Amino acid sequence: MTHKKQIDDRFERFGVKSFTAVSKVNNFVDRLESGNVSGTKCKTCGLVFFPPRADCCQCLSEEMEWFDIKGAGRLISFSMLKYAPAGFEADTPYAVALVDFKTCKVFGRITKDISEENLKIGMQMTVAVRRLENDKITYEFHHP
Amino acid sequence: MSNAAIIGVGQSPFVRSYPGSIRELAFEAFKEAVRDARITVGDIDASVVCSAPEYDKQRSPAGVFAEYLGLNPQPTFYVETLCSSGSTGLRLAYSLTTSGLHDVVAVIGFQKMSEISSSESQERMGRGADIQWESPFGTMMPAYYGMYARAHMDTHGTLPEDLAAIRVKAATYGQLNKKAVYRKPVSLEMFSDPENRMSGPIASPLRVGDCCANADGSSCIIVANREKAAAYSKKPIWILGLGAASASVNLGGRSLYTGLTVAQKAAQQAYEMAGVGPKDVDVAEVHDCFTIAELMAYEDLGFAAPGKGKELIRNRETYKEGAIPINLDGGLLSKGHPIGATGGSQIRTVVLQLRGEAGEVQVEDPKIGLVHNIGGVGLYGNVTILGSRP
Numbered sequence: 001m002t003h004k005k006q007i008d009d010r011f012e013r014f015g016v017k018s019f020t021a022v023s024k025v026n027n028f029v030d031r032l033e034s035g036n037v038s039g040t041k042c043k044t045c046g047l048v049f050f051p052p053r054a055d056c057c058q059c060l061s062e063e064m065e066w067f068d069i070k071g072a073g074r075l076i077s078f079s080m081l082k083y084a085p086a087g088f089e090a091d092t093p094y095a096v097a098l099v100d101f102k103t104c105k106v107f108g109r110i111t112k113d114i115s116e117e118n119l120k121i122g123m124q125m126t127v128a129v130r131r132l133e134n135d136k137i138t139y140e141f142h143h144p
Numbered sequence: 145m146s147n148a149a150i151i152g153v154g155q156s157p158f159v160r161s162y163p164g165s166i167r168e169l170a171f172e173a174f175k176e177a178v179r180d181a182r183i184t185v186g187d188i189d190a191s192v193v194c195s196a197p198e199y200d201k202q203r204s205p206a207g208v209f210a211e212y213l214g215l216n217p218q219p220t221f222y223v224e225t226l227c228s229s230g231s232t233g234l235r236l237a238y239s240l241t242t243s244g245l246h247d248v249v250a251v252i253g254f255q256k257m258s259e260i261s262s263s264e265s266q267e268r269m270g271r272g273a274d275i276q277w278e279s280p281f282g283t284m285m286p287a288y289y290g291m292y293a294r295a296h297m298d299t300h301g302t303l304p305e306d307l308a309a310i311r312v313k314a315a316t317y318g319q320l321n322k323k324a325v326y327r328k329p330v331s332l333e334m335f336s337d338p339e340n341r342m343s344g345p346i347a348s349p350l351r352v353g354d355c356c357a358n359a360d361g362s363s364c365i366i367v368a369n370r371e372k373a374a375a376y377s378k379k380p381i382w383i384l385g386l387g388a389a390s391a392s393v394n395l396g397g398r399s400l401y402t403g404l405t406v407a408q409k410a411a412q413q414a415y416e417m418a419g420v421g422p423k424d425v426d427v428a429e430v431h432d433c434f435t436i437a438e439l440m441a442y443e444d445l446g447f448a449a450p451g452k453g454k455e456l457i458r459n460r461e462t463y464k465e466g467a468i469p470i471n472l473d474g475g476l477l478s479k480g481h482p483i484g485a486t487g488g489s490q491i492r493t494v495v496l497q498l499r500g501e502a503g504e505v506q507v508e509d510p511k512i513g514l515v516h517n518i519g520g521v522g523l524y525g526n527v528t529i530l531g532s533r534p
Contacts, residue, residue, distance in 0.1 A: 015280020023276065051277040051394060077298075077401055079290030081282065082345040085267035088282030096287050098395050105396035107274075109281050116348065121298040138280065 015138050017087045024054035029137065031066065037127045037139045039104050040064040050104035072124040072144050073101035080116045099125045099141055110141045118143075146534045147242045149373035149380035152181025152366035153492035157323045158480040161258035162360035166205060167212040169362045170254050173488070174213050177250065177364035183376055185213065188366070189246035191220040192236050194229035194253040195484030198268045199260065209252060226272045227433065228519035229253060230363060230487020231526035237367035238383050247372045253489075254362040255482035265358055272520045274394045286355050286434065287347040288395070288521040293436035294349055295401040300451035304349055307435035308335040309457045311342070311353045311477055314432065316463070318478020320504050325359045325480035354435040359480025363488025365495075370534070381495045384512070385418030385529035387411055393523055402451075406525025407444035407516060414514075415446075418529040422446035425468060425529075426510030427497045429490035431518040432475040441516050442470075445527070464505060472497070472505040487517040491528065498532045 009021040010029040031038045039050035044061035050069070055062055078097035081088075088094075095110040106127060110119065125141040132138055154176025156162075162169050170193075178185060191213070193206040202208055210220040225232040233251035240246045257265055270284040296302045315330035334342040335353055342353030373380040387410035392398050398405070415421055422445055430445070432438035442453035447468045456462050462470040473479060473493040476486060494513035496502045515528040 011276075016282055017280060019271065019275040019279050050396060051274075077291040077295040079287040079294060079350070080345075080348040081284070081287050083266075083284075083286075083347070084263070084282055085270050085284045086261070086263040087267060089263065091282060094282065096281055096283055096291070098291065098401070107278050107281070107395050121294065 013136055016091060016132060016136065025052045027066070028052055031068070032129050032137045032139065035129050036068040037106070037129065038066045038068050041067050048103050050106055069101055069104070069106060069127055071101070072126050073099040073106070075119070075121055075123045075125050076100050076105065077121055078110060078119055095119065097141055099127065108139055108141055114143055146382035146384050146531070147370045148238050148367055149370070149377065149382045149534070150365055150491065150495050150530070151368045151373050151377040151380050152177040152183065153495045154180060154364040155323055155485070155489050155492050156362040158325050158359040158361035158482055158485070158489070160325060160359065162256055166200065166202060166254060166256050167208055169256060169360065170209045170252050171212060173254070173362035173364040173485070174250065174252060177366050181366045181376060183248070183366070185215065188215060188218065188248050188250045190218050190240060191215050191250045191252060192233045193220065193222045194224070194233040194251065194487065195222070195255055196224060196226055196229060196272070198271065199255055199257050199483070201259070215250070225524040226519035227431065227481065227483050228487055228517040228524045228526050229484045230489070231491065231515060231517035231528055232388070232487070232524070234365060234367065234383070234487065234491060234528060235386050235388055235526060237365070238386060241367055241369040248366065248368045251365040251367065251488060252362065253485040253487060255484045256360045257358040257482060258360050262358065272523070277394055284347065285521065286350050289434040289436050290347040290350045291395070292401055292440065292521070296436060296440065297349065299402050300454070302439065302454045304335070305332065306454040306457055307354050307439065308332050310432065310435040310438050313457065313463060314471060314475045314477035317472050317505055318474025321474045321478060324474045324478045325357055326478045350434060350436065356433050356476040356481045359482045361480065361482035361485040361489070363485040363492060365488050365491050379499045381498050382531045382534045383528065384531045385414035385416070385420070387413030387417070387527040389525050391522055393520070403440050403444050404518060404522035404525060406522050407441060407518060407527065410525040410527035411445045411516070414527040414529045418531070420512055420529065424512050425514045426512050427472065427494060427507045428468060428470050428514040428516065429473070429493050430470055430475070430516040432471055432477050433481055433518070435477070437518065438471065438475065445514065445516055464507060469507050472502065472507070487515070487526070490515045490517055494530055498530060
């Protein structure tokens with residue numbers, strides 16, 4: 001009898017529709033599961049990465065440690081999509097945005113609780129985990 | 145002194161749905177370019193095929209084209225930098241001809257986008273961004289450029305009407321271009337009329353009228369080294385400057401959201417290589433996949449100071465009669481944007497201008513032309529400077 005090799009495809013769970021199944025930073029999904037949006041920091045040279053990475057392009061080290069994104073950041077820009085790419089049509093309208101948390105910048109969606117009229121570049125934003133249907137998990141930005 | 149020149153240019157009509165296969169589509173531009181260069185197919189020593197492979201059913205189209213275009217057994221290969229593939233092909237052709245490896249190289253760009261739906265195409269195009277960390281949120285090109293537009297408006301006071309004015313300009317010239325997809329007039333009023341399709345929201349603040357359309361099309365540029373260019377061509381158009389750059393695919397890895405660093409860096413390199421500056425440019429083609437992309441190009445290329453791009457369009461300086469005529473073929477906004485064919489089409493327009501063969505949109509006696517071709521949302525950038533003299 002042959003044993004099927006187990007594939008660690010946790011990354012398949014990230015977002016509304018994931019295009020990546022396997023990544024060395026699959027633990028990102030477990031950290032979402034425990035309520036944290038996390039980046040990585042190189043243990044050798046201290047360079048900080050978000051999105052998290054398994055490899056440091058500055059010193060070529062693979063020794064990374066996780067850190068969690070805390071507190072409020074500043075909204076750099078956003079766009080409200082009224083038309084969506086295939087697979088996301090049911091979600092419209094939704095806003096994608098970039099938020100600057102000083103240590104790193106984070107790309108994601110803004111909660112639907114804030115209307116477009118109430119969004120303004122420069123406003124404070126926090127990031128929080130959100131559970132989706134079909135055992136998917138993501139994060140979104142909120143106004144504190 | 146330039147050591148390579150463009151001796152032939154060709155372009156298929158850009159259409160919503162091409163009634164033929166990709167090899168037949170490529171043949172249309174190739175035939176026009178070979179006839180334009182007044183050479184025979186056998187004079188071409190190598191070919192470079194430019195496209196974005198996610199639209200192709202055919203794996204490795206270069207080999208298929210080489211056979212169909214009569215280019216066997218010469219070497220052929222494929223090059224890709226998303227929407228800037230065509231000008232990356234030109235950069236390669238320059239290297240191949242000036243290195244002495246080949247005398248004459250054909251750069252063939254194409255895309256047949258009509259075989260998939262618009263939303264599928266948005267999804268595939270969106271995958272030209274970061275599929276691991278951004279695509280899971282449902283991103284697409286208009287949303288990314290929308291974010292740049294919003295930041296530009298917030299920082300510099302650019303208005304939605306300024307962007308609409310760029311589309312109006314594009315349509316002014318698009319109407320005159322028989323090879324353009326969109327040839328109807330566009331007015332500012334259309335953008336303020338909620339009933340009009342142009343004003344329909346896509347990804348705020350961008351509206352339908354701010355976005356270019358998908359298209360099927362092909363382009364071909366024939367590049368020769370100095371010796372062959374002089375032998376074959378009465379009006380070679382010389383490659384004076386080439387600049388190319390890349391930037392972080394993830395938006396969070398960037399430092400500027402009101403301009404594209406790839407365009408700034410590529411422009412700096414191209415100006416330096418050509419020994420000219422923005423004021424020396426007589427005519428330009430810029431990558432207006434979205435209206436905001438043209439506005440940022442004004443600033444990134446140094447035609448306007450940062451934040452002052454809006455003044456150029458408000459004062460009609462980028463019209464044919466203005467200080468720096470831009471996109472007199474209607475741009476991507478009118479022509480449509482068949483990804484791999486776009487760079488070659490832009491280059492063709494500037495070549496025709498520099499030869500004095502641009503017809504109704506001919507600028508008076510231009511000497512220096514510039515082509516700005518961007519891949520993805522400022523992921524890749526190529527700036528090419530061409531001249532009527534070496």
